[in-house]
Amino acid sequence: MTTDEALALFRSTGALLDGHFILRSGLHSRQFFQCALALQQMPLVEQFGAGLAAKVRHLGAQTVIAPAMGGLVIGQEVARQLKTRFIFAEKEEGRLVLRRGFKIAAGEPCLVVEDVVTKGGRVQETIDIVRSQGGTVSGVAMVVDRSDGTVDLKVPTFSLIRLQVEAFAPDALPADLAAIPASKPGSK
Numbered sequence: 001m002t003t004d005e006a007l008a009l010f011r012s013t014g015a016l017l018d019g020h021f022i023l024r025s026g027l028h029s030r031q032f033f034q035c036a037l038a039l040q041q042m043p044l045v046e047q048f049g050a051g052l053a054a055k056v057r058h059l060g061a062q063t064v065i066a067p068a069m070g071g072l073v074i075g076q077e078v079a080r081q082l083k084t085r086f087i088f089a090e091k092e093e094g095r096l097v098l099r100r101g102f103k104i105a106a107g108e109p110c111l112v113v114e115d116v117v118t119k120g121g122r123v124q125e126t127i128d129i130v131r132s133q134g135g136t137v138s139g140v141a142m143v144v145d146r147s148d149g150t151v152d153l154k155v156p157t158f159s160l161i162r163l164q165v166e167a168f169a170p171d172a173l174p175a176d177l178a179a180i181p182a183s184k185p186g187s188k
Contacts, residue, residue, distance in 0.1 A: 001051030006143070006160040009047070013038045020180035025119045027167035030177060033144045034185055035115035039073045048160060049077030052113070052141045055158040056082070059138040061111035063087060063104065065130060067096055067122040074143055075113035082111075089126050096125040104133035112137060116144040117159075118167060120151040127153060 010016040015037035021029050039045050052074070061084060066075025068090040079086035087104075089096040104110060110130045114123050117140075127137050139156040148164035149157070168177065 001047060001054075001160055003161050003163075006048070006051065009044055010038055010161075013041065013044065017185065020177050020182045022170075022182050022184040023118055023167065025121065025167070026170065027118065028170060028173055028177060028182060029146075029165055029167045031165050032185055033116045033146070033161075035070060035074070035143060039115070045073055045077045048074060048143055049081045051160050052078050052143070052158065053081035055160075056111055056139055056141050059109070059111060059156070061109050061138045063108055063110045063135070064113050065089060065104075065110050065126055066113045067126045070115040070122075071113050071126075074115050078111070078113045078141060084111075089129050096122065096129060098129055098133070104130055104135035106134035108135040109138045110135045112140045114140070114142045116146060117142045117151055118146040118165075120147070120153055123151075123153060127155065 015034045017032040017034055021032040023029055063085045064075050064079035066072055066088045068088050072088055076086045087102040089098055112123055112126045117123055123140055130137050137155045140153055141158045143160050145159035145162040146165045148162055
């Protein structure tokens with residue numbers, strides 16, 4: 001799947017929004033990728049999953065792990081495409097943790113999958129969980145890399161869409177963006 005094909009799917013589902021948005025990172029942006037709108041269509045999930053699986057198959061991961069909520073649907077589909085185990089990290093008292101009896105064996109090669117990455121905070125938390133359990137991180141796969149590859153997670157990273165999307169600190173908004181009421185459509 002090419003970047004243009006993936007972007008076309010986002011546009012056709014109304015999942016690429018324009019306006020004034022507050023991202024999970026606290027930054028503000030004119031564009032927002034509402035992956036849930038695209039990923040509610042299982043044929044699209046299958047296409048995105050196949051595209052990511054093709055990029056990461058060579059890593060030989062035994063387990064796919066995703067941060068909840070955003071990474072759940074695409075993470076499970078990538079795991080299905082790779083025929084591996086799927087687990088997820090979820091929030092507990094504001095931090096991502098493994099629950100539900102999920103364990104990672106010493107040396108177990110894991111692939112972290114997320115829907116959208118801007119600064120990589122939740123992906124880094126997930127990487128830290130894998131390592132704290134003794135696992136190894138083979139790589140990170142994401143549908144959308146809003147950083148255009150500038151986020152350095154110190155492992156191989158793969159994406160279907162890689163763009164530099166403008167993002168601004170709350171105290172450094174351009175006048176045109178400041179004039180538009182902000183919304184926070186993502187997860188909190």
